[in-house]
Amino acid sequence: MTAQLIDGNALSRQLRADVAQRVQALRNRGLTPGLAVILVGDNPASQVYVRNKVKACEDTGMHSVLETWPATLSEAELLARVQAMNNDPTIHGILVQLPLPAHIDAQKVIEAISPAKDVDGFHVASAGALMTGLPGFWPCTPHGCMKMLEHIGYELRGKHAVVIGRSNIVGKPMALMLLQANATVTVCHSGTKDLAAFTRQADVVVAAVGKRNVLTADMVKPGAVVIDVGMNRNEAGKLCGDVDFDGVKDVAGWITPVPGGVGPMTITMLMVNTLDSAERQAGVQAG
Ligand SMILES: Nc1nc(=O)c2c([nH]1)NC[C@@H]1CN(c3ccc(C(=O)N[C@@H](CCC(=O)O)C(=O)O)cc3)C=[N+]21
Incomplete structure (x- = not known):
């Protein structure tokens, strides 16, 4: 082995410790960053991933909501859940776990997420911000x-x-x-x-x-x-x-x-994006 390893677990630990400190600072001002994760269906891999995301929230002191729906959930019902999270002031980030069942138009659901809460960075507004160099959530x-x-x-x-x-x-x-x-x-x-x-x-x-x-x-x-x-x-x-x-x-x-x-870096950046979103709402300069 000549290559040096870039250890995503170790770097994640460092970055999440920094996230936890910034979360604590926000909580001291009465605001707890919150992430909503919506899972539709019972894909076992997805269940593992969303559990890891919820656990990462707990570890960094963030609030999280995990909603699990059966694969039969209609597109309209899912859009209504996204809308409810858009309007929930305790939620700063919304993640709809992909893939979605075939009867649901995933892009339509992503576009229903408020760009201010699009911590996955999948909304066209986020993609456009990245392309033009404007502030916005990065995938x-x-x-x-x-x-x-x-x-x-x-x-x-x-x-x-x-x-x-x-x-x-x-x-x-x-x-x-x-x-x-x-x-x-x-x-x-x-x-x-x-x-x-x-x-x-x-x-x-x-x-x-x-x-x-x-x-x-x-x-x-x-x-x-x-x-x-x-x-x-x-x-x-x-x-x-x-x-x-x-x-x-x-x-x-x-x-x-x-x-x-x-893999672990993906979850770490989800925490960072959710924290950035909450800080933006609180009027804190994003770090
Ligand atoms: N809306 C949405 N956002 C996502 O970010 C999203 C998604 N849907 N759908 C599925 C993919 C996949 N994904 C992973 C994140 C972390 C690990 C991860 O932490 N992997 C560990 C291993 C986990 C294991 O053992 O299976 C690692 O690489 O060390 C893996 C996969 C996020 N995704």
Whole structure:
């Protein structure tokens, strides 16, 4: 192993301790930041994720509401629940867990969330703010990746960053954040011919496809930073990312593990966004 590990659990502990302090300061002024998590259906993976989010709220002193609805909930009923949370002054962030059942239009539900409470950063208003550099909520997963780069003191200006994946949740916002940090950004995707030719030129690679072994050792420039956003299970049911960790760790300069990398950072940035939202309401300058 030549690469240094970027430990998402350790960095999350540091950042959440800072969040807990800011939460306490707000609570001393009579305001407790609150997150509402709405889960529709009984996807077991989603149940684990939302429980982790609620627990992270408790750990940092925030208020949380978890609403679990059966998969038969209608779109109109879900929109009404979102509206109720928009109007609830104890709630500063609203997260509707994805994926939603097929009979519900997820984008319509996301657009129903007040942009002021859109702590996932999935609303078109949040996406537009990120694109134009205006203040707004940044999607938690790419924001967590930026925090990891910041943590290792990595100077992105003038570097070549290659993002693999173009989803609205990770790939596209990741590219915009790297661009804003003055990297030269290439976005690769399923239509890219000769992916390795791009990744071999990269100083930073972010793999966000949702497929194992998308990035192997022969595709990585020695010393590069490799960030693995993937969440997959191998044949043995073990959680693994998009990167062939065992091979790439001998070539890269820095690498994030799965689990214990980007995943916990995603939840940490959700806490940060919820706190920022509450501070904004209280008229505190966001930290
Ligand atoms: N509206 C919405 N917002 C989301 O942010 C959202 C979502 N829907 N739907 C599902 C995905 C997935 N996601 C994860 C967050 C943390 C871990 C995480 O903490 N993972 C741990 C391991 C957890 C385990 O052991 O399964 C780790 O990587 O170390 C994983 C996945 C948020 N998502």
